[in-house]
Amino acid sequence: MKRKLTELANWLDAPGxxxxxxxxxxxxxxxxxxREGELFIPFRGEHANGHTYVRSAIENGASASLWLAxxxxxxKDIPLLFVEDAELALQQLARSYREQLVCKVIGVTxxxxxxxxxxxxxxxxxxGFAVRKTEGNFNNELGLPLTILSLEEDTEVAVLEMGMSGFGEISFLSNLAKPDVAIITNIGEAHMQDLGSREGIAKAKFEIIEGLSSDGSFYFDGDEPLLTALVNDHPELDARAFGYGDACDVVAKDIKVTEQGSQFTVSGQIEGQFTIPVYGEHQVKNALAAMLVAKKLGMTDEAIRSALLHxxxxxxxxxxxxxxxGALFINxxxxxxxxxxxxxxxFIGxxxxxxxxxxxxGDMLELGQDERYFHESVADELANLQLKGIALYGPRMHWLYDELRKRNTTVELIWTEDDYAPIIEKLLQSIDERSIILLKGSRGMALENVLKGVLETEA
Structure with missing residues (x-):
C-alpha cells in the first residue's frame, strides 16, 4: 500500500x-x-498501552499513527488519525484497500x-505471476488485514491464509478478503472443543464461500463427505473437488516416495506425472489444490510441473x-x-x-472432551507399523503410552512429560544411517527441540 494519509482519513472518516x-x-x-513509512496502530490492553510507544514508532520510521479518541x-507534533477502535480501524483500512486492488485473491482455510x-x-x-502470500501465522482478524495492507501495488495474485477457532471467524475474514478462489484443504478435529463436532468444523470452514466473488471458484477436498454434502446444498457454486477418489475433478494416484520427494500421477482436469520436493500423501493432496488454481489462471501443465518440482x-x-x-529426520x-x-x-509406514x-x-492440543480417546486411538495406528522405537512427549501422551504398554509391544518405548533430554539421549544411542525418525506434535510441544538437541550433540 502506498496512500496519502489524507486518503486514509477519508477511508476511516476520521479527524486528524x-x-x-x-x-x-x-x-x-x-x-x-x-518499516519506513508504515502507519503505527497502537492497541490498549490489560498489561500494555500501545500509545506509550507511538513516539518511538515515529522515531523508528513510522510516518504516522492512529490514536484512540x-x-x-x-x-501535538506527530501526524495522527483519531479513531474510536484500533482493531475496527485496521480492518476498515484493509477493506478499503482491498476494494482498490486489481489482483486475484486466493483464500485458503x-x-x-x-x-x-x-x-x-x-x-x-x-x-507466472507476481505473487504475495500470508507470512507466518498472520491469518486472523488482525493478521489478515495487516497482510492485505502489506500487498504491493503490482501484486497479481495474493494467497491469503485464513485461520479460526469458532463460528463466524472465517465468514468475517472471507468478507474482508473477497477471494476470487476459495479453498478448503480438509476437515479434521482441531478446535473440536469450540465447535463440538467435525460437522461443526466443516460448517465453520465452509463460511469461506460467504465472501467469494460472484464469478469465483471453490476448490475442496473431494474425499471428505462433510464437504461434499455442503457443496451439494449450494448448486450455484463453481465447485471443483481434488483428492484420491475417482469422483474428484482432479485425482492423484500411484504416489511414490523418492529421494526427490513425492512422485504421483494426476488425471482429470490435469494430466501427467508430477513431483513435489516434500513427503506425504497429504502434501500431494495440497499440491492438487495448487494445481487447480494454476490451471484456472492459465498456466500449462508443463509450467505447473516445473514449478512444483522447485x-x-x-x-x-x-x-x-x-x-x-546419516539418520533421516522428517520434521x-x-x-x-x-x-x-x-x-x-x-507415510512412515x-x-x-x-x-x-x-x-x-507430542501431545495434540485443542481436541476438547474427546482428547483422551484421540490420543489412545493412535495405538491402533502404531500397531500396524513396523517400528523400531516410539518416543512420546507431553502429559496427554501418557494415555497413549499406557495403551501401548498394555499390548506388551516389543518396540522400544519411552515417555517423558516435560523433558526432551531422555528422548534425545535415547535417539543418540539408537539411530544411525539406517534410521528414519518422524517428529510430530502440536505447536505448543515444540518437538523441533528434539531434533535440535540431536544435531547439536552430534556437532
Missing part, C-alpha cells in the same frame, strides 16, 4: 492532525519492527495443510533433515491433530527410504 504531505506505505501493530494527551497449500500455491503461481515450503512440514550420523513438528498425525504415520523407523510424538 498534521496530515498533509504524509504518505503511508503499510501498517504495523508492533513498534519494535517498524479517548486516550488523553496526544502529542482447512483444519490441516493451510500453510503448506499456501506455500505450494505461491511457488507454482510465482512461476516448490519451497515453510519449515517443519514433512521437512527432511539428515543428521551427521513435521509445526502442528498436529488426529487427521494430520494419521497422514504422517501413513509406507516409506522405504530407511529400514529402521522411529516416531517421536
Amino acid at each position: 492532525q498534521l496530515l498533509e504531505g504524509i504518505t503511508v506505505t503499510g501498517a504495523t501493530i508492533d513498534s519494535r519492527n517498524i 479517548d486516550e488523553p494527551n496526544p502529542p 482447512g483444519s490441516n495443510g493451510k500453510t503448506s497449500t499456501k506455500d505450494l500455491l505461491a511457488s507454482v503461481l510465482g512461476a 516448490a519451497i515450503l515453510t519449515p517443519m512440514r514433512m521437512q527432511p533433515v539428515t543428521a551427521k550420523s 513435521d513438528a509445526y502442528n498436529a491433530a488426529p487427521t494430520s498425525l494419521r497422514a504422517a504415520l501413513t 509406507q516409506t522405504e527410504l530407511r529400514r529402521e523407523k522411529w516416531v517421536v510424538l
Whole structure:
C-alpha cells in the first residue's frame, strides 16, 4: 500500500492532525519492527498501552499513527488519525484497500495443510505471476488485514491464509478478503472443543464461500463427505473437488516416495506425472489444490510441473533433515491433530527410504472432551507399523503410552512429560544411517527441540 494519509482519513472518516504531505506505505501493530513509512496502530490492553510507544514508532520510521479518541494527551507534533477502535480501524483500512486492488485473491482455510497449500500455491503461481502470500501465522482478524495492507501495488495474485477457532471467524475474514478462489484443504478435529463436532468444523470452514466473488471458484477436498454434502446444498457454486477418489475433478494416484520427494500421477482436469520436493500423501493432496488454481489462471501443465518440482515450503512440514550420523529426520513438528498425525504415520509406514523407523510424538492440543480417546486411538495406528522405537512427549501422551504398554509391544518405548533430554539421549544411542525418525506434535510441544538437541550433540 502506498496512500496519502489524507486518503486514509477519508477511508476511516476520521479527524486528524498534521496530515498533509504524509504518505503511508503499510501498517504495523508492533513498534519494535517498524518499516519506513508504515502507519503505527497502537492497541490498549490489560498489561500494555500501545500509545506509550507511538513516539518511538515515529522515531523508528513510522510516518504516522492512529490514536484512540479517548486516550488523553496526544502529542501535538506527530501526524495522527483519531479513531474510536484500533482493531475496527485496521480492518476498515484493509477493506478499503482491498476494494482498490486489481489482483486475484486466493483464500485458503482447512483444519490441516493451510500453510503448506499456501506455500505450494505461491511457488507454482510465482512461476507466472507476481505473487504475495500470508507470512507466518498472520491469518486472523488482525493478521489478515495487516497482510492485505502489506500487498504491493503490482501484486497479481495474493494467497491469503485464513485461520479460526469458532463460528463466524472465517465468514468475517472471507468478507474482508473477497477471494476470487476459495479453498478448503480438509476437515479434521482441531478446535473440536469450540465447535463440538467435525460437522461443526466443516460448517465453520465452509463460511469461506460467504465472501467469494460472484464469478469465483471453490476448490475442496473431494474425499471428505462433510464437504461434499455442503457443496451439494449450494448448486450455484463453481465447485471443483481434488483428492484420491475417482469422483474428484482432479485425482492423484500411484504416489511414490523418492529421494526427490513425492512422485504421483494426476488425471482429470490435469494430466501427467508430477513431483513435489516434500513427503506425504497429504502434501500431494495440497499440491492438487495448487494445481487447480494454476490451471484456472492459465498456466500449462508443463509450467505447473516445473514449478512444483522447485516448490519451497515453510519449515517443519514433512521437512527432511539428515543428521551427521546419516539418520533421516522428517520434521513435521509445526502442528498436529488426529487427521494430520494419521497422514504422517501413513507415510512412515509406507516409506522405504530407511529400514529402521522411529516416531517421536507430542501431545495434540485443542481436541476438547474427546482428547483422551484421540490420543489412545493412535495405538491402533502404531500397531500396524513396523517400528523400531516410539518416543512420546507431553502429559496427554501418557494415555497413549499406557495403551501401548498394555499390548506388551516389543518396540522400544519411552515417555517423558516435560523433558526432551531422555528422548534425545535415547535417539543418540539408537539411530544411525539406517534410521528414519518422524517428529510430530502440536505447536505448543515444540518437538523441533528434539531434533535440535540431536544435531547439536552430534556437532
